[in-house]
Amino acid sequence: MARVAREMVERSGVDVDQLLELLVKNAAAELTTFYYYTILRVNLIGLQGEGIKAIAETARIEDRNHFEALVPRIYELGGKLPDDMKEFHDMSACPPASLPKKPDDVQAVLKVLVEAERCAVRGYTQICNMTAGKDHRTYDLALAILNEEIEHESWFSEFLGEGPSGHFLREGQTSPFVSKFMK
Amino acid sequence: MAEKEFTQQQLAQFDGKEGRRAYIAYRGKVYDATDGFLWMGGRHQALHQAGEDLTDVLDTAPHGEDLLERIPEIGKLIP
Numbered sequence: 001m002a003r004v005a006r007e008m009v010e011r012s013g014v015d016v017d018q019l020l021e022l023l024v025k026n027a028a029a030e031l032t033t034f035y036y037y038t039i040l041r042v043n044l045i046g047l048q049g050e051g052i053k054a055i056a057e058t059a060r061i062e063d064r065n066h067f068e069a070l071v072p073r074i075y076e077l078g079g080k081l082p083d084d085m086k087e088f089h090d091m092s093a094c095p096p097a098s099l100p101k102k103p104d105d106v107q108a109v110l111k112v113l114v115e116a117e118r119c120a121v122r123g124y125t126q127i128c129n130m131t132a133g134k135d136h137r138t139y140d141l142a143l144a145i146l147n148e149e150i151e152h153e154s155w156f157s158e159f160l161g162e163g164p165s166g167h168f169l170r171e172g173q174t175s176p177f178v179s180k181f182m183k
Numbered sequence: 184m185a186e187k188e189f190t191q192q193q194l195a196q197f198d199g200k201e202g203r204r205a206y207i208a209y210r211g212k213v214y215d216a217t218d219g220f221l222w223m224g225g226r227h228q229a230l231h232q233a234g235e236d237l238t239d240v241l242d243t244a245p246h247g248e249d250l251l252e253r254i255p256e257i258g259k260l261i262p
Contacts, residue, residue, distance in 0.1 A: 021229035093228060095220040122245040126228065129245070 001078040005137070009077065012134035019130060019138065020079035023070055025093035026123050027081065030067035032089050033116055034060055036097035040109055043099060048106040052159060055169060056113060059152040062175050063120075066145045069181040073141055094119035110160050117153035124149060144177040187258030189213050191236065194260060198234035199225020205233035206257070209241060214254040236260060 010016050037060035044053040074081065082088045089096075097116040100108035124146035131139040154165035173179065189206070194213065199205030204217045205225045216222035216233060225233035231240065241248065 018229050090223060125245040
């Protein structure tokens with residue numbers, strides 16, 4: 001634990017235990033989403049599905065990166081991940097991104113993907129709101145993740161015909177915002 | 184069927200803990216969040232507890248009333 005780092009956050013008025021619970025819940029959401037997206041990606045086949053597979057894969061890898069980036073901050077602040085993986089799954093800040101009953105229904109898969117991203121956008125907005133101007137390091141991390149989650153939402157939303165957002169797909173390295181926390 | 188009515192005290196008994204059902208209130212309506220993944224154990228996102236009237240706190244949440252529409256409405260909150 002980074003004792004003084006935690007103390008500074010406490011002194012700023014943030015409820016650190018509450019923040020830690022949110023960070024762990026969002027870490028759980030990232031790792032479980034990585035798992036569920038693996039299944040979704042495998043099932044994105046056919047003329048429609050193959051066209052979405054690449055962005056589903058990018059989102060999957062970046063969600064795993066988010067998990068990796070969150071973990072050090074949880075331990076710095078004196079928190080920990082649960083010993084039990086089942087407990088970790090069930091405390092996720094977002095519901096499971098389960099494969100639809102008709103796995104070949106690409107629209108249904110897209111709706112699962114966009115709902116998962118929207119849940120993440122809400123979660124990191126909450127953490128940014130809690131930490132802005134108070135816990136600078138957590139804010140910086142949550143903002144970096146939020147930037148990527150918003151792009152994920154936009155990618156899937158555009159495929160659902162909800163309107164343009166002006167984003168391009170990744171070229172080269174993943175996690176342009178979060179990678180600085182993973183060095 | 185007559186709409187079920189809950190006072191604040193009655194609502195507080197449905198806190199989702201120890202197997203109890205998780206009811207929440209918003210703008211006079213009572214919702215049953217028991218089966219919602221995000222209300223497991225009666226807690227929501229480390230910040231909110233079932234058995235409470237959330238009317239005043241939804242404004243600070245990162246979502247609007249639309250997400251409440253996914254939760255079954257089961258009655259109304261009376262003074």
